[in-house]
Amino acid sequence: MSIVVEGSSSPRVRYAAERLKVAIGDKLNVTLRIAPGLAREGYRIESREPKHVLLTASDDSGLLYGALDLARRAQNDQPLATHDAPVFTLRGAVIGLQKTFILPGRKVYEYPYTPELFPFFYDKSFWSEYLDYVCDQRMNVLFLWNGHPFSSLVKVPGYEYALEVTEDVFRHNVEMFHHITKEADRRGVWVVQNFYSLLLPKPFADHHGLQTQLTAPTPESSDYTRKALTEFVKEYPHVGIMPCLGEALQGIDNQRYWLCDVILSGIKDGMKLAGLTEEPPVVIRTHATDLRKIMPDALKVYKNLYTEAKFNGESLTTHEPRGVRQQVHLAMSTLGSTHVSNVHILANLEPFRYGAQRFIQKCVQASRDRLGCKGLHLYPLAYWAWPDAPDIASPPLKQIDRDWMWYEAWARYAWNPDHDPASDRAYWTSRLTTVYGSPNAAEHILDALNDAGECAPRILRRFGITEGNRQTMALGMLLDQLVDPSKYRPFEELWESQSPPGERLQEYAERTWKNLPHDGETPPQIVAEIIAFSDKAVKAIDQASAFVTRNREEFERVRNDVYCIQAMSLNYAEKANAALCVLRYGYSKDVKDMRQAREHLAKSLEHYRALAKLTDKAYHFANTMQTSQRRIPVAGGMDGQPANYHWRQLVSLYETELEEFDDRVKRIESGKGDDIDETGIKRWPKASMQVVGDVGEMYEVQFGAAVFADQENAIRSVAPEIAGLTGIRFAKDRPYAPVEIEVAEPVYVLVGYFKSKDAAWRQPPDLETDADAEDLGGTEPVLQNAIAIDGKLPPLDIYALRYNAGRQKLELRGEGAFVIVGVVPQSAALKKRDAGRGV
Numbered sequence: 001m002s003i004v005v006e007g008s009s010s011p012r013v014r015y016a017a018e019r020l021k022v023a024i025g026d027k028l029n030v031t032l033r034i035a036p037g038l039a040r041e042g043y044r045i046e047s048r049e050p051k052h053v054l055l056t057a058s059d060d061s062g063l064l065y066g067a068l069d070l071a072r073r074a075q076n077d078q079p080l081a082t083h084d085a086p087v088f089t090l091r092g093a094v095i096g097l098q099k100t101f102i103l104p105g106r107k108v109y110e111y112p113y114t115p116e117l118f119p120f121f122y123d124k125s126f127w128s129e130y131l132d133y134v135c136d137q138r139m140n141v142l143f144l145w146n147g148h149p150f151s152s153l154v155k156v157p158g159y160e161y162a163l164e165v166t167e168d169v170f171r172h173n174v175e176m177f178h179h180i181t182k183e184a185d186r187r188g189v190w191v192v193q194n195f196y197s198l199l200l201p202k203p204f205a206d207h208h209g210l211q212t213q214l215t216a217p218t219p220e221s222s223d224y225t226r227k228a229l230t231e232f233v234k235e236y237p238h239v240g241i242m243p244c245l246g247e248a249l250q251g252i253d254n255q256r257y258w259l260c261d262v263i264l265s266g267i268k269d270g271m272k273l274a275g276l277t278e279e280p281p282v283v284i285r286t287h288a289t290d291l292r293k294i295m296p297d298a299l300k301v302y303k304n305l306y307t308e309a310k311f312n313g314e315s316l317t318t319h320e321p322r323g324v325r326q327q328v329h330l331a332m333s334t335l336g337s338t339h340v341s342n343v344h345i346l347a348n349l350e351p352f353r354y355g356a357q358r359f360i361q362k363c364v365q366a367s368r369d370r371l372g373c374k375g376l377h378l379y380p381l382a383y384w385a386w387p388d389a390p391d392i393a394s395p396p397l398k399q400i401d402r403d404w405m406w407y408e409a410w411a412r413y414a415w416n417p418d419h420d421p422a423s424d425r426a427y428w429t430s431r432l433t434t435v436y437g438s439p440n441a442a443e444h445i446l447d448a449l450n451d452a453g454e455c456a457p458r459i460l461r462r463f464g465i466t467e468g469n470r471q472t473m474a475l476g477m478l479l480d481q482l483v484d485p486s487k488y489r490p491f492e493e494l495w496e497s498q499s500p501p502g503e504r505l506q507e508y509a510e511r512t513w514k515n516l517p518h519d520g521e522t523p524p525q526i527v528a529e530i531i532a533f534s535d536k537a538v539k540a541i542d543q544a545s546a547f548v549t550r551n552r553e554e555f556e557r558v559r560n561d562v563y564c565i566q567a568m569s570l571n572y573a574e575k576a577n578a579a580l581c582v583l584r585y586g587y588s589k590d591v592k593d594m595r596q597a598r599e600h601l602a603k604s605l606e607h608y609r610a611l612a613k614l615t616d617k618a619y620h621f622a623n624t625m626q627t628s629q630r631r632i633p634v635a636g637g638m639d640g641q642p643a644n645y646h647w648r649q650l651v652s653l654y655e656t657e658l659e660e661f662d663d664r665v666k667r668i669e670s671g672k673g674d675d676i677d678e679t680g681i682k683r684w685p686k687a688s689m690q691v692v693g694d695v696g697e698m699y700e701v702q703f704g705a706a707v708f709a710d711q712e713n714a715i716r717s718v719a720p721e722i723a724g725l726t727g728i729r730f731a732k733d734r735p736y737a738p739v740e741i742e743v744a745e746p747v748y749v750l751v752g753y754f755k756s757k758d759a760a761w762r763q764p765p766d767l768e769t770d771a772d773a774e775d776l777g778g779t780e781p782v783l784q785n786a787i788a789i790d791g792k793l794p795p796l797d798i799y800a801l802r803y804n805a806g807r808q809k810l811e812l813r814g815e816g817a818f819v820i821v822g823v824v825p826q827s828a829a830l831k832k833r834d835a836g837r838g839v
């Protein structure tokens with residue numbers, strides 16, 4: 001018996017032959033032949049004489065995928081003759097070289113490649129197992145994500161001091177990176193390295209007295225980065241490059257320059273040095289930029305460009321993406337290059353398993369049909385904690401094992417989005433039968449996973465603040481976040497792009513009160529659906545139990561996940577009902593509505609307690625991003641200290657919420673009303689502060705004071721918390737030059753942003769597109785609608801930004817006017833409130 005290869009002797013085809021040999025032993029004679037005429041990566045298997053099979057393909061990857069298919073068919077005694085080809089050109093998996101915490105003295109995304117931080121990177125047996133797995137899924141790309149990988153992987157002439165790792169680690173990194181790319185290539189997998197802009201290696205930044213993350217290029221940062229790209233292409237000519245043109249780097253002009261004159265120019269210099277005649281592929285993210293304004297210029301200087309945009313932001317919410325994000329996808333996919341759908345961080349699915357193949361199939365179809373994508377780029381479910389799963393288990397579960405169905409479903413539909421439902425169901429029940437031992441178990445488990453998987457997308461898209469990983473959905477939400485999301489910087493794209501048309505809670509309450517017709521998906525509809533789906537899922541998983549004959553321990557974990565999803569759904573359902581009652585009370589002023597809200601709130605707490613109990617021994621944490629960038633329901637940890645990452649840590653928060661709500665209902669019942677009495681509110685304490693230099697003038701924030709140096713607009717009414725503080729004012733119509741202040745203690749600078757999207761007004765930074773925004777704090781207002789100002793100025797929200805003692809330059813991101821209304825010590829307790837002025 002033999003395997004004969006004709007027309008190629010590449011390592012990839014040798015790998016294909018090896019895999020085939022292991023799988024079929026001496027069962028068959030096989031000829032693997034390269035022949036023109038088949039689709040890219042496609043293959044044909046023909047059964048010639050008995051026991052002789054001809055496998056043809058037009059390229060090495062086609063032979064590889066054909067060999068894998070043939071091996072499977074021979075092992076399962078299925079008919080051998082077939083032909084197939086993938087629908088999506090790029091099918092990629094992601095590994096984050098990222099952590100759940102921020103390193104001391106560093107900023108977000110800054111993790112050098114070292115054995116301490118990323119042991120798996122140095123483990124050849126890990127790579128061999130993982131890359132075999134990726135290859136078995138017929139995925140052909142592996143994206144590695146990091147903030148600034150170059151200073152771990154190349155030495156840049158003239159910038160030797162920029163290297164971030166020791167010489168030993170550097171040598172090891174180079175060896176491993178070559179090893180990984182070579183081993184990946186054998187398996188038909190192309191490695192792509194991602195990086196953010198404008199990030200610098202820390203030793204380089206320190207040497208030049210710069211921050212590691214810059215909002216605009218400097219001559220030395222441009223020169224270094226260009227040369228780093230050159231060295232990277234020279235050293236690793238077959239690795240793809242994936243720039244993210246933000247988050248730190250601001251402004252389209254800066255980003256256009258950075259792509260065309262720094263990154264692409266550096267790559268072209270590298271091509272010359274490496275003797276490459278073909279441009280290495282570059283995959284550009286649409287995140288934190290508007291690529292529509294940059295691609296035309298980029299295509300003038302470089303042809304081999306791919307583009308990538310997020311499918312549903314940083315969550316999984318709908319297979320009907322629409323709105324502005326759909327437009328971004330369509331603008332990219334109509335450029336003619338290959339456009340990739342990025343299933344990014346799954347902030348609403350974490351930490352549970354997700355095996356809803358029915359939902360996943362529709363998402364892949366939507367990527368193709370609604371967005372025009374030809375590629376898929378799939379994140380792991382627990383991105384920041386690769387490679388371990390979040391379950392409490394000894395030894396830890398590996399994500400590729402635990403989440404096999406997650407990977408297999410996306411990869412299967414990226415190869416072919418159109419499997420018909422009947423044969424598809426047969427496929428999945430057979431896969432689940434292999435795992436759990438019986439077809440009966442498999443049928444029920446599949447139903448449970450599909451139904452459970454309908455809940456999280458619905459909950460977030462109808463009730464959430466954001467699809468970004470600023471929100472961890474499984475940890476619940478505060479009632480106030482449901483009733484009055486405007487305090488928490490709600491991200492409109494969540495319901496305008498990443499959701500079918502429908503009504504938010506506020507809109508629904510208003511329309512109901514006014515007897516107006518409803519439109520699209522409504523909150524009560526979602527409440528009913530998540531209760532029904534999670535109930536069906538629990539019934540199905542319970543029915544499966546008696547039939548399970550294999551992998552009982554894992555089955556019990558799956559079952560617990562389904563229970564958790566039910567508890568989470570009921571927690572949200574009751575809380576959404578409570579919110580609707582509170583919103584109705586806003587119109588009716590009928591205390592019965594508040595009493596009813598209280599009942600729902602008490603029930604939602606019971607479900608939360610149940611969830612905390614179910615997860616207590618099952619999970620290490622609810623989410624893998626545990627830093628202070630996480631804001632909803634509450635902030636994560638700072639300075640590398642984890643906090644608020646487990647349900648049990650938040651039980652008392654929700655208990656206090658219920659107690660406070662109870663008090664509120666009692667106040668209303670006793671006739672004291674619900675309006676806030678401002679007479680008891682004191683001014684926040686003043687910190688001593690001096691403006692240094694001639695930018696900005698100090699003034700007292702009080703009735704009649706002008707808020708700009710060059711305008712009349714005077715204060716008509718001001719919240720008592722800030723009345724009497726010392727503000728700093730600037731000319732409204734001149735660009736802001738950073739003001740410098742001298743302070744004796746750590747302070748909060750109270751910055752007022754006007755609530756208007758007009759370009760005249762500076763916007764507070766968004767964690768959705770700028771993960772470093774939380775560096776100074778101040779990503780949510782502490783005092784909403786704080787001042788009413790003459791001249792029809794928009795309402796003003798106050799944000800508190802942290803600064804250390806000493807001389808401080810107040811560099812605020814963005815452009816346009818804003819005001820500073822005070823400086824207070826960080827020891828001051830700033831109680832969040834809506835002061836209701838100017839609205």
Ligand code: SER
Pocket residue numbers: 244287344345768771
């Ligand atoms: N929000 C970040 C990004 O989109 C990290 O996932 O790149």
